[in-house]
Amino acid sequence: MQKTFYQKELLIKATQQRRGVNNNKKDIEKIQSWLSLFSMQNPSSGTATGIDGDFGPATERAVMNFQKTKSISQTGIVNQALFDLLASPMKKAFTGTISGNNLRELVINVAKNHLMNNPFELVIKQQSNSGPWVRSYMDGHEGTPWFWCMGFVQAIVDQAASIQGKNFKNLMPLTYSCDTVGTTGLQKNILTRFQVARNNPALIKPGDIFLLQKSLNDWTHTGIVIAVTGDVIETIEGNTNGAGSSNGNAVVNRIRNFKQAKLDFFSIQSLV
Template identity: 40%
Template sequence: MNPNKYPPAVNDELAYPGALSVGSKGVGVKRVQEWLSYHGFATAIDSDFGSATAAALSAFQQKKKISLNSTVDDVTWKALIEPIVNALEDGTGAQLDDRITSIAKNHLSMEPREFGGDNRGPWVRIYTGGHEGTEWKWCAGFVTFIMRQACIELGTPMPVAGSLSCDTLAAQAKDKQRLVTSESVVANGAAWQGLGGAYIFLVRNGAGDWRHTGFGFRGPTGAFGTIEGNTNDNGTDNGFEVCARTRAAAGKDFVRLI
């Protein structure tokens, strides 16, 4: 994605917070602590730059072969946030489903996950437009972010507007005549193939109610591979990471993207 088209929440995460060192406090320190944890140098995420944060920072700088100055300078900051920049590299494929597949795989390879508590951390914030906290389940935000990135890169309109709500995604798809039920694809191979190479799946909680979403990718009728956010290896609808899974079509509805 062209950096000039980054969403505001992404720019907020990438903005250099200024030189930080022992004694610094605040949001910038919190973000440094989150990224140190991401890179394998976990320390308390408490917005207070103390001796533990300094030790974790020095270990990170040593690993990255950055000058050991005990300060978050511009070079160190760029190394910390590099995974987001990498995730936003242009995908491949001229068709929307191919581009979404490429971008989703790229995000997955960066291993996005929560840091600092339930539904918290830089990845959650970029996928939800800057929000975080227990109430901010981010599976729909992940889907919307990837879809929007693909459409920006291709210069094409969004197939549905996108949302942080599974129910709203389903309503948008129904309004655009893009919502395909589980029953129709399980019973009709042509309907399954008609979903294309990439589509949105919605886990049905009841009539008119959906509790989780992600991207599905072409598979044999009745099962499909996924890339989804706010889940984990158990397939929960409020997990802590972006994961690839295999799911059954039963009990799911789908959104055609092409």
């Protein structure tokens, strides 16, 4: 894989605990982030806590509550083994066994696997678009300006292509910009404009990448096409929400009407 920053998100440098001599602010923020992410899926767990890099009594209690949910000793101490449990959704997303008969199936199945593990952004230090999932998709970048929909798409294509021993950079450059990918599609003649797609839906293939067009050479959002039915596509896309925002907060399975929206389609066929 080309996008490997997620590996750093799966590790802490040392055991972290209240008043610990080896406490590290970044490691504590990672722990607090995963405690907060866990609480989103388990709202009664009592693991939601502030993300400030301070391992105080609130973080200690949140850790103990997490340990309680896992039926393990409630020490309030986070070693690598416990952090592995906290960060297990990311490990499953990026390293889980994925099957597929071809690249298109692999892209779809990788995207579905990420979706199942609930990637979600956090607000850290008053900055949206933050947290371990965003950093993993964006190669370490995070914060309000870092829209991560293309980072998510490229992580999916990269992971799927790597299973087949292929390099996704032969299809498109590493980028976080929808405009860069759209322009690449035009240059390679592998971008189907929305007017053409509306008249010939057979050109839209599962595994391809949609680009929401703002103007002729300006695209504002992207995602993976996982199915085409009638006038609609089913997608998995990052940095969005139920309303289809281009700056939402999660990976979401959505339905979009391509007959009504200006959706261009970037084909992955040349990498298949």
